[in-house]
Amino acid sequence: MTRFEYHEPTSVAEAVEMAARFGAEGRFLAGGTDLVLQIHRGVLAPCHVVGLHRVPGLAGIEANGRVVLGACVTYRAVERAPALTGPLRALADAAAVVGGPQVRNVATIGGNLVSASPTADLVPALLALDASVTLLGAGGERELPLERFLAGPGRTARRPEELLLRATVPPLPPRSAATFLKAGRRKAMEVSLACVAARLTLDAALERCLEARIALGAVADRTIRAPAAERSLEGQPVSGGPLARAAELALEACDPVTDPRASARFRRHLVVTMVSQALLRCIDRVRQTT
Amino acid sequence: MKIQTTLTINGETHELQIEPDRTLLDVLRADLGLTGTKTSCLEGRCGACTVFLDGLAANACLVLAAAARTRRITTIEGLARDGALHPIQQAFIDHGAVQCGYCTPGMIMSAKAMLDEGPAPTELEIRQALAGNLCRCTGYQKIVEAVMAAARLMAGGAAA
Amino acid sequence: MVGQRLSRLDADGKVTGRAVFGADVVLPGMLHGAVVRSILPHARITGIDTRRAATLPGVRAIITAADVRDIRYGGAVRDEPIFARDRVRYVGQPVAAVAAVTPEAAAEARAAITVAYEALPAVFDAEEAMAPQAPLVHEEWERYSALPLLRRSANICNRAQIVAGDVERGFEEADRVFEHRFQTGIVHQGYVEPRAALASWDGDGHVTIWSNTQLPFEVQGVLSEILQVPPSRIRVIATAIGGGFGGKLRLGVEHFAALLARRSRRAVKIVTSMEEELVAAYPRQGSVIDLKTGVTRDGRIVAKQGRVVLDTGAFAGAGPAVASVATLVLAGPYRIPNLLIEGYAVYTNKTNCGAYRAPSGPQANFAVESQMDLMADALGIDPLEFRLRNIVRDGDEGPTGQVLTGVGLEECLRKAAAAIGWGERRPAPGRAKGIACGWWTTTGGSSGVYVKLNPDGSVVLSTGAAEIGSGALTGAAQILAEELAVDLSDLALLSHR
Numbered sequence: 001m002t003r004f005e006y007h008e009p010t011s012v013a014e015a016v017e018m019a020a021r022f023g024a025e026g027r028f029l030a031g032g033t034d035l036v037l038q039i040h041r042g043v044l045a046p047c048h049v050v051g052l053h054r055v056p057g058l059a060g061i062e063a064n065g066r067v068v069l070g071a072c073v074t075y076r077a078v079e080r081a082p083a084l085t086g087p088l089r090a091l092a093d094a095a096a097v098v099g100g101p102q103v104r105n106v107a108t109i110g111g112n113l114v115s116a117s118p119t120a121d122l123v124p125a126l127l128a129l130d131a132s133v134t135l136l137g138a139g140g141e142r143e144l145p146l147e148r149f150l151a152g153p154g155r156t157a158r159r160p161e162e163l164l165l166r167a168t169v170p171p172l173p174p175r176s177a178a179t180f181l182k183a184g185r186r187k188a189m190e191v192s193l194a195c196v197a198a199r200l201t202l203d204a205a206l207e208r209c210l211e212a213r214i215a216l217g218a219v220a221d222r223t224i225r226a227p228a229a230e231r232s233l234e235g236q237p238v239s240g241g242p243l244a245r246a247a248e249l250a251l252e253a254c255d256p257v258t259d260p261r262a263s264a265r266f267r268r269h270l271v272v273t274m275v276s277q278a279l280l281r282c283i284d285r286v287r288q289t290t
Numbered sequence: 291m292k293i294q295t296t297l298t299i300n301g302e303t304h305e306l307q308i309e310p311d312r313t314l315l316d317v318l319r320a321d322l323g324l325t326g327t328k329t330s331c332l333e334g335r336c337g338a339c340t341v342f343l344d345g346l347a348a349n350a351c352l353v354l355a356a357a358a359r360t361r362r363i364t365t366i367e368g369l370a371r372d373g374a375l376h377p378i379q380q381a382f383i384d385h386g387a388v389q390c391g392y393c394t395p396g397m398i399m400s401a402k403a404m405l406d407e408g409p410a411p412t413e414l415e416i417r418q419a420l421a422g423n424l425c426r427c428t429g430y431q432k433i434v435e436a437v438m439a440a441a442r443l444m445a446g447g448a449a450a
Numbered sequence: 451m452v453g454q455r456l457s458r459l460d461a462d463g464k465v466t467g468r469a470v471f472g473a474d475v476v477l478p479g480m481l482h483g484a485v486v487r488s489i490l491p492h493a494r495i496t497g498i499d500t501r502r503a504a505t506l507p508g509v510r511a512i513i514t515a516a517d518v519r520d521i522r523y524g525g526a527v528r529d530e531p532i533f534a535r536d537r538v539r540y541v542g543q544p545v546a547a548v549a550a551v552t553p554e555a556a557a558e559a560r561a562a563i564t565v566a567y568e569a570l571p572a573v574f575d576a577e578e579a580m581a582p583q584a585p586l587v588h589e590e591w592e593r594y595s596a597l598p599l600l601r602r603s604a605n606i607c608n609r610a611q612i613v614a615g616d617v618e619r620g621f622e623e624a625d626r627v628f629e630h631r632f633q634t635g636i637v638h639q640g641y642v643e644p645r646a647a648l649a650s651w652d653g654d655g656h657v658t659i660w661s662n663t664q665l666p667f668e669v670q671g672v673l674s675e676i677l678q679v680p681p682s683r684i685r686v687i688a689t690a691i692g693g694g695f696g697g698k699l700r701l702g703v704e705h706f707a708a709l710l711a712r713r714s715r716r717a718v719k720i721v722t723s724m725e726e727e728l729v730a731a732y733p734r735q736g737s738v739i740d741l742k743t744g745v746t747r748d749g750r751i752v753a754k755q756g757r758v759v760l761d762t763g764a765f766a767g768a769g770p771a772v773a774s775v776a777t778l779v780l781a782g783p784y785r786i787p788n789l790l791i792e793g794y795a796v797y798t799n800k801t802n803c804g805a806y807r808a809p810s811g812p813q814a815n816f817a818v819e820s821q822m823d824l825m826a827d828a829l830g831i832d833p834l835e836f837r838l839r840n841i842v843r844d845g846d847e848g849p850t851g852q853v854l855t856g857v858g859l860e861e862c863l864r865k866a867a868a869a870i871g872w873g874e875r876r877p878a879p880g881r882a883k884g885i886a887c888g889w890w891t892t893t894g895g896s897s898g899v900y901v902k903l904n905p906d907g908s909v910v911l912s913t914g915a916a917e918i919g920s921g922a923l924t925g926a927a928q929i930l931a932e933e934l935a936v937d938l939s940d941l942a943l944l945s946h947r
Contacts, residue, residue, distance in 0.1 A: 006293065006310030006356045029357060033334055036313065036352045040332065049310070051357045076346070100422025101400060102337055105346040106353070188421030189335060309554075325474035326467015328692070330642050331724050338642055366467035379465040383457050390919030391464025392643045392692025398465060426640050426693050427919045 004039075008051045012136065015055050016163050020138045022048040024160040030072050031107040033099075034115045058110075058165065063088075065171040071110025071164045075099075078109065078122070086289065087129070088169065090178035090197060094125040097182045100189050110164045113149070116156045116222065119192045123150070123223040124215035125180045128197035129169045137162040150222045173211065176201040177285035179278045183270045185261065192218040193262040194270040196250075198278035202238065202286050209233040214246070214275060219254035219267050226250040229275070238283050247275040295359050299324070300368030306355075314358050315339045315350035318365060326366040326395050330424075337423035340396035341365050347403040347422070366395035369402065378402055381440035382433070389427035397423045401437045409445040413438065451932035459924045459943060460690065460917060469690040472646030472662030473721045480648065481510055483710045483720035484556035485703065486546040486563050487730060488538035491799040492572035492585070495536055495565060498546060503562035508555035511714035512563070514546040518709060523675055525700070527596040527607050527766035529588060530802075532676055532705060538567070539587055539764035540801050542730030549710040549718045572799040576761035577738060579605040579796050587764060587797035600770050607762065608770030610793040612777045612849050620753025620788030624744025628825050631740050632817040636761070638733040639806050643692020644724060645702035645731070649710070650717035657711070658685045661704045664694040664916045669704050676705045677712070694918040696805035697732050700767070732767060732804025735760040735795075739780065739817040744788075749831045751840050753788040756780045758814060762795045765802035768809060769795030775891060776810035781849040782818040783859055783889040784840040789849055808890050815888035823884070834867050834885055841887070863887055901930065908940045 009015040019026055026048040029035055038044040052058060058072040063083030069091075078084065078095035098104060098112075098121050112122045113133060123146070131146045135158055146167070149157050158164060172178075178199040184190035195217040201210045212233040214226040229249035236242035256267035292307040297314075299322065308317055315332075318324040318341070327350055328338035334349040341350045342364035369376040378398050381387070388394050397420060404411060404419035411419070416437045417430070425433065463469030500512045515533040522528040534545050545565055550556040571585040578584055587605055588594070596602060601609040621627055647661040657679065663669045666686040674681045691698060703720040711718040722731075737760050744753040758776040762769025773793035780791050793810075826836040842848065844857040867885055876882050900912040911930050917923040923943050931938050 003291075003309065004311055005291070006354065008357075029354070032354060032357065033349075033352050036354060037333055039311070049354070051354075053357060053360060099334075100337065101403070101419055102340055102347045102349045102422040103334060106343070106348045188418070319474075320476075323476070324467075325470070328471070328643070329473050329721070330644065330692075333724075336642060370466055375462075375465065382465045383461040386458075388458060388461045388464045389921075390641075390643070390691060390693045390917075391460065391469055392471060392641075394464045395467045424642060426642055426695075 004046055004049050006049050006051065008054050010054045012055055012057060012163065012165070015050060015052065016136055016138060016161075018048070018050050019163055020161045022050070022160075026050055026160065028052055028114075028163060030111045031074065033103050033107040034111055067169040069109055069167045069169075071113075071166055072108050073110075074106060074108055075104035075122070079104065087172050087176045087178040087199060087285075090125045090128070090180040090199070091122065091169075094121045094180040094182070094197070097121060097188075109167060113167065114156060114158060114164055116150055116152075116154055118153050118220060118222050119195075119218040120223060121180075121182060121192060121195055121217065124195055124197035124217040125178070126167055126169065127215035127223055127225060128178055128199045128213040129172070130213065131167050131169045133167050134165045135162040136165050141165070143168070147225060153221050172199070173201045175203070175206065175286050175290055177282045177289065179281040179285070181274045181278050183274060191261065194218050194256070194267050194274060196271065196274040196278045198275065198282050200233070200238070200279065200282040200286065202283070206287055206290060207237055209236055209238050209242070212246070214250050214278075216250065216254050216271060219256040219271055221255075224253060226253040226275075229253065238279075243276055243279050246279060247272045250275045293356060295356050297355065297359055297363060298361070299363045300365060308355055310354065310356045312355050313351055314341065314353040314355045314363070317355040318350060324365050324367055328392055328395060330392070335424070337396040337400065338393055340399040340423065342399065342403060345403065345406060347400050349422075366399060369398065376402065377443045378405065378437065378440040381436040381443070385432050385436035385439060387428065387432040387436035393423055393425040393427075397425065397433055401440065405437070405441055405444055409441065411437075411441055451928045451938070454928070456924065456928065456938070458921055459927055459938065463690070471643055471690045471692050472660070473644065475648045475660040475689060475719070477648065477650055477717040480650075480717040480719050481549040481551060481710070481714055482553040482556045483547055483549045483703070483707055483718045484553075484560040485544050485706055485720070485726070486548070486560050486565065487726070488534060488541055488543040488545055488565075488567075490538060490567050490569055491541050491574070492570045492587070493538050493567035494570060495534060495538060495545065496568050497566040499564045499566075500546065503548060503559040506550075506555065506559050506562060508551040509548060509559045510551065510716060511549040511710050512546065512559070513709055513713055517713070519676065519678060521675060522594060523672055524766060525768055526600055526770040527594055527602070529591070529594045529607075530765045532709075537570070540730075540799055542726070542801055543764065544706070544730070547706040547710055549714050549716070573605070574798055574800060576736070576759045576794075576796040576798055579798050580759070580794065587799055597770070605797040606794055607766040607797055608773045608793075608795040610774035610777050612781060612789060612791045614786070614849055615753075615788035617753045617755045617788045617790045621742075621744045623746075624752050625747040626829070627742060627744045628821065628828065629740070629742045630817075630821050630824060631738065632820060633739070634737045634813045634816065636733050636736045636800070636803065637806060638728055638731060639693070639695035639697035641693030641695060641697055644722040644727055645698060646719070646721040647702060647704040647707040648717060648719040649704065649707035651711055651715070655679065656683045656685065657708055658687065659704050659708060660687045660689050661702065662689050662691045662698060663702065663704065664691065664696075664698045664918055665700075665914070666916070667914045668699065669701060672701050673705060673708060677708055688916055691916060691918045694916070695807045696809065698918075699805055700732055730801055733801065734806035734809065734812070735762050735769060735772060735803040737761070737813040739813060741780070741817055741821050743821060743825065745825060745829065747829075749826075749829055749836050749839050751784055751786050754781065754786045754791070756791040756817075758791075758793045758810070760793070760795050760810070761798050761800065761803070763798060763800045763802035766795060766797070767802045768805040769803060772805065772809040776814050778850060778891060779810055779814035779889065780818060782822075783842050783887060785842055785846060786849070791849070811888070811890045815886070819886035819888060822886070834863065834872060837863060837885075837887060859887060899926070907936070908942065909934060909936055910942045913943075
């Protein structure tokens, strides 16, 4: 374990001031399930750790049209939030399959976003829901689309002196539904072999797709969208042919690796299968709830 | 550089001088002699170090002790009352759910966290609550049975 | 008392967290030890520099091969040094050890010790290691002392064989001959509790070791050799054990704790990390198994030729014994008039392997029974029927000449088949049923306990049996309580010497 100084600011302003002072030698601590682990493994060696427990205003969930998730909201809170209904249930579904209870009670969405693991589970769900993230630095707040926030494996657009405040999900059009699916070798305590989030918005007759979002996790160097697959669905009837074509186009967007958990070939198989399933479930959900 | 930290554990407060990079697990075991919380993977994967933070199960190996000073910490040592075992502890004994016993404190803590929230879990809910606790001896079946029996007892039924 | 279903005597301690496991033992003022391990699979050590480590705050002792006896110890082959002396043979092999006032200081000191290596050609595949031109893992293998009945040669640290009848003639009689190859990997026992030890010397040259070992007397014996101290001055106290499955049968870190404690004149505690467990423990040998079996048209086995190659890693460990048992298990519980089975334990530059519950059983039974199913399928015979036609019966002579008695295999197979509804083999799409049988050996040996009757009528049972979770100690207490007609509450159990 490396030696560091520990700080506990009691306001957002104080936290940001510390971040400005420590720069790249400082890291924020939320749940700690990733940061403490990386420090223990010697991957990260910050000189300053800034705990966020006593900073008010970071752990709330607001829902009025759009949904705002504070950076220190835990997976447990996301899993159980009454406000996450309808299409937003996909977020709760994603939160529910991360790790086990001990991890979900402590780990936060802010931590998940900032650690930017290519295998993150909440990130695809947020991406498929057009989420943005808000960062606060000495120069003020800035809001970024999530896609621009993710920069590579373990890398984001966050500057060392910035604090991630919240993720925001805009209101969805009517007749929308979202799904999240995760593939793993076991049902808990598992890193995704591949995960898929999808959002579909249907027309008034519930027969054609107006808008589509497909996000893929664990099959590229970061969570990605599948824009060609998404465009291919716009205006199309939501039946076998277009859905199969979208799954094939999603496959072309990904670039999975072979690692001890799964082969690239198996991951590609998972992508095609899961994108199809996710789209079908979205259609079912829209039809059930409309 | 050590910092002054006050930890509230099983209802008692402890004044400590600790390095800020020490984990709660290490402080519990080495500084406070509370070795009932076990050391194993040190990566938050096995659940042997499960404790409660404000009643929620957490892996102590990934919690910085310094960051836990505002939390109400409970360890396995805090479950028995005046020498009387908690019903979950008794159920583990009665149902043969203890083999080597190393996963046992963590399992009991996870089970208690679940039962404190809702009294009548299904078998699936029990297995999901224990999903973060690894056992290499029992195959989990008797642990699940013990938790079911404890649930019935705690809900006012007879111990089966 | 015996035969009653009682709560485990150790259960209370385990549900309350009061039971003392290996890493739980503490002594005031104790130091913490850490082991420096090789980072190369096969290399000459050209230098070890401990100077910087020695100056770090809190460091109280550093030891290397230069500080210990130049001996070899081990199981069937005495090939293991205490620390690597001039050569390392696997990634993870101990090269030095340090003791310091905190675990963090010990880890820092460990990182500060630099070892200079000259890489040597290494071999990682057991079959390659058997070839005549393979690099030798142990150049001086001939000088090692070993059990006389072992057949060793170069990288082969044992070759065992079972022969019955004449397999070549048997294959000629067969209507069909099947050949298959099976492979299995190295598997760690996966016990949740890491190995640990705490050692403390008193002023009279006696040392007490707390350890989560499965075999306290074994540890005592090996420590006696390593420390050059008579066993009567070594007290091994077995703590509660968080799972063993065979992985805690042999020396873990007890010797390093004892050596560091003697050097520093303080108690020393060492707890193995999970990384160390996965790099330098005693996992199950990986295997390559070749089976050639000849059968008649109507499904009778007439000949079997098999070869088990066990990759036992850089030191023999349990490999030679496991290779021998493997030959018996590979014969399978079947009547085979012509049999030739060979078992090899082979050195490679990988972690030394040991015993994992029923050593060689999973590998050999996997091969035998998989082939039985493949043959049954090829012959068009029901797999259960195929087995029933060939299984051993009461009074048969087994492959090593032992007359088998009390054979309940047919009854067992038939009951199992009935229990799973064998008649309906494919009840639903994506579901099927299978049946297999195998055999495993039991061993006998002598054992003893100490029983002390106290003046107040209570009893102390001191035994070398270990409690790894199977209830052995409670069982022993039940037997003793019944024999002496005392209550279990008047009986104290000690598992140590």
